[in-house]
Amino acid sequence: MGDAFKNGGIIFAPIMTAILGVICVHAQHLLLNCSEDIYTRMKREKPPGFADTVSLVFEYGPARLRPLAPIMKILVNGFLCITQLGFCCIYIVFIANNVKTICDEYGIHIELSIHMIFVVIPVLILCMVRNLKYLTPFSTVANVLMAVGVGAVLYEATQDLPPVESREYLASWHQLPLYFGTAVYAFEGIGLVLPLKNEMKNREQFQKPLGVLNVGMVVVASIFVVVGFLGYLKWGDDVAGSLTLNLRQGHVLSTTVQVLITVAMLLTYPLQFYVPIAITWPFLRKKFGQRLPVAKELGYRALIVMLTFILAESIPQLGLFISLVGAISSTALALIFPPIIQLVATYQNNNKIPPYMILKNSLIITLGIFIFIAGTYQSLASIIRAF
Numbered sequence: 001m002g003d004a005f006k007n008g009g010i011i012f013a014p015i016m017t018a019i020l021g022v023i024c025v026h027a028q029h030l031l032l033n034c035s036e037d038i039y040t041r042m043k044r045e046k047p048p049g050f051a052d053t054v055s056l057v058f059e060y061g062p063a064r065l066r067p068l069a070p071i072m073k074i075l076v077n078g079f080l081c082i083t084q085l086g087f088c089c090i091y092i093v094f095i096a097n098n099v100k101t102i103c104d105e106y107g108i109h110i111e112l113s114i115h116m117i118f119v120v121i122p123v124l125i126l127c128m129v130r131n132l133k134y135l136t137p138f139s140t141v142a143n144v145l146m147a148v149g150v151g152a153v154l155y156e157a158t159q160d161l162p163p164v165e166s167r168e169y170l171a172s173w174h175q176l177p178l179y180f181g182t183a184v185y186a187f188e189g190i191g192l193v194l195p196l197k198n199e200m201k202n203r204e205q206f207q208k209p210l211g212v213l214n215v216g217m218v219v220v221a222s223i224f225v226v227v228g229f230l231g232y233l234k235w236g237d238d239v240a241g242s243l244t245l246n247l248r249q250g251h252v253l254s255t256t257v258q259v260l261i262t263v264a265m266l267l268t269y270p271l272q273f274y275v276p277i278a279i280t281w282p283f284l285r286k287k288f289g290q291r292l293p294v295a296k297e298l299g300y301r302a303l304i305v306m307l308t309f310i311l312a313e314s315i316p317q318l319g320l321f322i323s324l325v326g327a328i329s330s331t332a333l334a335l336i337f338p339p340i341i342q343l344v345a346t347y348q349n350n351n352k353i354p355p356y357m358i359l360k361n362s363l364i365i366t367l368g369i370f371i372f373i374a375g376t377y378q379s380l381a382s383i384i385r386a387f
Helices: 002-006 012-042 050-059 063-105 114-126 133-156 177-187 190-199 210-240 252-288 293-314 319-351 355-386
Strands: none
Touching: 002 012, 002 114, 002 177, 002 210, 012 177, 012 190, 012 210, 012 319, 050 063, 050 190, 063 114, 063 177, 063 190, 063 293, 063 355, 114 252, 114 293, 114 319, 133 252, 177 210, 177 319, 177 355, 190 210, 190 319, 210 252, 252 293, 293 355, 319 355
């Protein structure tokens, strides 16, 4: 978020981040409402997931839109896979950058690409765990390490702060798409809201005004604003894609934080990796996995890990990679699909759409399309310039 605020401005970015947070949580409510409506009308055994919700809304929507249902499901699943595999690529770059920083402190100077090779070995081993319940302890440990690491980074960022006037209030227009791509990437958790709600003991607590979703998003948005503001204020244009890379080298606190967060990200990789495997492997198993299904699944997992490694090697610029993933896939999932399915479902149920809903959803969709096009273009252009 420090890098995002550099591309937005010390005044513009906090305000816009709060607005984006409101829009994203509103879009999440739209998805949840559509899923609940489909679940109630069709009397399904369990509420549908993201892709199934979008598909069913079109399948039981206006007659002209029904042929689009299979395509919409493929699109949503495709964007979910791109997002999660993008996270995995970013994790490899993040871990390798921090390991390189630590090694450089001790006089071990190795190219970043070599560090990535060393990083992919433990990642590959962890991703051979096929059952999600065995990954839960890794998630718990990662959360504790991350919390300690973030706290230490914030402490370091609050030391000897320069005046706010020393930073750009509003960044140049060509930087703003990078800000939007990174910010939407940070907020992109819409693929998890349905599984979280469906697994809750008291599901009705999830969407209440002071329920899990709203309170959780307020906390998350507040952390984003604080981290982004302090990171950019402290390090200015030198702020890195991860604030851990800005910590003073040679200090015990800095090294400890980098180790903690690096281990946390390493343990989190298999959880992000689980989603695209869960989406793609069942289809492939029906086609090719009749004989030796376990061996073939492990081989497929290794293949996907190596794909993320190759992509990470290709784009080692952490900040630009984050912005690119956010622009391409996160905007579609977070800002485009939810308002579209609300319009389709509302028209099917009422044979009309209220004007205010058309205006509101059109603005959200337009914002999503703008970030998708401008963010993708500017991220790719910046990556090309970087090489």
